[in-house]
Amino acid sequence: MSYATRYATKLAGLIAGLVLSASAFAQGAPLKELKVDYAYYSPSSLVIKRKGWLEEEFKGTDVKWVLSAGSNRALEYLNSGAIDVGSTAGLAAVLSRANGNPIKAVYIFSRPEWTALVVPKDSPIKSLKDLKGKKVAATKGTDPYLFLLRSLHTVGLKKSDIEHVNLQHADGRVALAQKNVDAWAGLDPFMAASEIEDGAKLIYRNVAFNTYGFLNASESFYSKNPNELKRVIKVYEKARAWIQQNPVEAAKILSEEAKLPLGVALLQLKERTDFSNPQPGKEHIDALRAAAPILLEEELVKPGTDLNKVIGDLVDANFAKSVIATKADPRKLP
Incomplete structure (x- = not known):
């Protein structure tokens, strides 16, 4: 093989290696x-x-x-x-x-529709207005919490009109079942479990607020x-x-x-x-x-x-x- 041929072969290999390296760089490392x-x-x-x-x-x-x-x-x-x-x-x-x-x-x-306002099965609370002055569990910074606030506003109430209890979703279900709170802004699947297993009632639903x-x-x-x-x-x-x-x-x-x-x-x-x-x-x-x-x-x-x-x-x-x-x-x- 002549010098020129060996040089051309080596150069072609070098170029191919550079192309592969450039391609790998463009795609990014895994x-x-x-x-x-x-x-x-x-x-x-x-x-x-x-x-x-x-x-x-x-x-x-x-x-x-x-x-x-x-x-x-x-x-x-x-x-x-x-x-x-x-x-x-x-x-x-x-x-x-x-x-x-x-x-x-x-x-x-x-x-x-993963959130609604939930009360125990034997609760006297029938409507949003009945929540005034009551303890309501909701996880701050989540959709159920914001759902609760929007729902209260529909009847002229604000957060200051209730006693908000900040509990994580699963703990809110337990607190409701044990009647440590009067109501709960639930989240599925815990809300569905509360309905089926505890007989809890949804007193306010609004899919547009979810x-x-x-x-x-x-x-x-x-x-x-x-x-x-x-x-x-x-x-x-x-x-x-x-x-x-x-x-x-x-x-x-x-x-x-x-x-x-x-x-x-x-x-x-x-x-x-x-x-x-x-x-x-x-x-x-x-x-x-x-x-x-x-x-x-x-x-x-x-x-x-x-x-x-x-x-x-x-x-x-x-x-x-x-x-x-x-x-x-x-x-x-x-």
């Missing part, structure tokens, strides 16, 4: 760790965790699962870096973003790992499609994870959870704008906060468009 939450109020997260779909999608990445007991916990974890992606109620995410938590809402995991289930990412993860975030959404889409086609199996997973009877899980999934529209859009933004004034009225954010701007900064209505299938059909999903 994530070492992906931190996500799972929550009983987010059935999709439970299905994904049980099926191992994130681990399949992110082979070579250490997937770390963290239990969120409520939106307040998920938002704390996002703010501290304990998770990269977390599931919360929409209005809770607005409140958190308004108070400085840098998060982005990129996907709708469900439209639930803000959507939002999948959020820390702004850092959103900015640095957009492709990986889209892959997380792809897996959520797979779960959404699977739940719609296998509601009883999904209820069994929820039942086992939350350690609650199957009937409780079926009530939550089949009667009070809508999986039909995962694409963030006008209806979700409008719902947040309609709900947001309660944050100013109850002084949960700084006076003068521009909540429309907060919502605009929070929700990325375009991020997931390329991922979300027109119809939830698992045969069309990876």
Whole structure:
């Protein structure tokens, strides 16, 4: 082989190596760790965790699962870096973003009716007005808490007209059953369990006051790992499609994870959870704008906060468009 041929061969190999290196750099190194939450109020997260779909999608990445007991916990974890992606109620995410938590809402995991106002089966309380002066449990910084405040406003009452008892959702159910509180702003599946197992009554329901289930990412993860975030959404889409086609199996997973009877899980999934529209859009933004004034009225954010701007900064209505299938059909999903 001539010198010129050997030189050309060596040069070609060097160029090929550089091309491969450049390609690997452009794609980015695989994530070492992906931190996500799972929550009983987010059935999709439970299905994904049980099926191992994130681990399949992110082979070579250490997937770390963290239990969120409520939106307040998920938002704390996002703010501290304990998770990269977390599931919360929409209005809770607005409140958190308004108070400085840098998060982005990129996907709708469900439209639930997951909260209502609950009283014991033999309670004399019949209406919202009867709550004046009463002890009411609710988890601060979550949809049930904000639902409670909005509900009170419909009858001219404010937070100062009740005695608010700040308890995490599961503890609120126990406090109601033991009659340590007069009422509770419940959250499924604990609310459904309270109805079925304790005979508790829902004295006020309003699906319009239940803000959507939002999948959020820390702004850092959103900015640095957009492709990986889209892959997380792809897996959520797979779960959404699977739940719609296998509601009883999904209820069994929820039942086992939350350690609650199957009937409780079926009530939550089949009667009070809508999986039909995962694409963030006008209806979700409008719902947040309609709900947001309660944050100013109850002084949960700084006076003068521009909540429309907060919502605009929070929700990325375009991020997931390329991922979300027109119809939830698992045969069309990876």
